[in-house]
Amino acid sequence: EVQLVESGGGSVQPGGSLRLSCVVSGVTFSNYAMGWVRQAPGKGLEWVSGISGSGGTSYYADSVKGRFTISRDNSENTLSLQMNSLRSDDTAVYYCAKDEAWGSGSYSGFDSWGQGTRVTVSS
Amino acid sequence: QSVLSLPPSASGTPGQRVTISCSGSSSNIGNNNVYWYQQLPGTAPKLLVYRNNQRPSGVPDRFSGSKSGTSASLVISGLRSEDEADYYCATWDDSLSGPVFGGGTKLTVL
Numbered sequence A: 001e002v003q004l005v006e007s008g009g010g011s012v013q014p015g016g017s018l019r020l021s022c023v024v025s026g027v028t029f030s031n032y033a034m035g036w037v038r039q040a041p042g043k044g045l046e047w048v049s050g051i052s053g054s055g056g057t058s059y060y061a062d063s064v065k066g067r068f069t070i071s072r073d074n075s076e077n078t079l080s081l082q083m084n085s086l087r088s089d090d091t092a093v094y095y096c097a098k099d100e101a102w103g104s105g106s107y108s109g110f111d112s113w114g115q116g117t118r119v120t121v122s123s
Numbered sequence B: 001q002s003v004l005s006l007p008p009s010a011s012g013t014p015g016q017r018v019t020i021s022c023s024g025s026s027s028n029i030g031n032n033n034v035y036w037y038q039q040l041p042g043t044a045p046k047l048l049v050y051r052n053n054q055r056p057s058g059v060p061d062r063f064s065g066s067k068s069g070t071s072a073s074l075v076i077s078g079l080r081s082e083d084e085a086d087y088y089c090a091t092w093d094d095s096l097s098g099p100v101f102g103g104g105t106k107l108t109v110l
Helices: none
Strands: A003-007 A010-012 A018-025 A032-039 A045-051 A058-060 A068-073 A078-083 A092-102 A110-113 A117-121 B009-012 B018-023 B034-039 B046-049 B063-068 B071-076 B085-093 B098-101 B105-109
Touching (some): A003 A092, A003 A110, A018 A032, A018 A092, A032 A078, A032 A110, A045 A068, A045 A078, A045 A092, A045 B085, A045 B098, A058 A068, A078 A092, A110 B046, B018 B085, B018 B105, B034 B063, B034 B071, B071 B085
Parallel strands (some): A010 A117
Antiparallel strands (some): A003 A018, A032 A045, A032 A092, A045 A058, A068 A078, A092 A110, A092 A117, B018 B071, B034 B046, B063 B071, B085 B098
16 A cells, blocks of 8 residues: 655744655655645645656746755655745645656656645744 | 636536536647546545546546547546545646646535
């Protein structure tokens, strides 16, 4: 059974930083692209960032480009999201998600999701 | 405002067939696979349909997906009360160089 467990959420002031982590088990982690998807309170899903299985390619939504950095450690089966210069509109539940496509990745099809970690940006 | 258009709401009675349509363009749905997700209240999204019309194991065959041109559809047959949830379509957008989600459709089972 594939499991994704996120951690690192919390409350932070505008301009602050947080680092989210997601530990993945039950699958050969390096074979799959991974992504982060967020959901602001009462709103829909918003893709944030994605990374290839090797970690060599990453993608970002325009809303976070230059502020967030996605990374992965395939030896530790861990996906991370470093979030800097946080703004109030970054307040959301952040989900890590595993791509459904072995190898090259779809980057929009996620077949396993974590439980989500809440990030609140407020003064 | 998402580049993928979903109706904000849909409804049906138990046993009915409901169709949710996702409208896009040639840079997204027209050229890429479409995925559908179900999100029950307070839970993480769940993949319902992948690559336009494939169902992951464990998803009932009451759920089916299709794609034609720049639109995609999710059909729920034999509607049940537990189908009451938010539904999202998603695909890659070539112009944005990233995936996009539709704004979500809240399905109510009357």
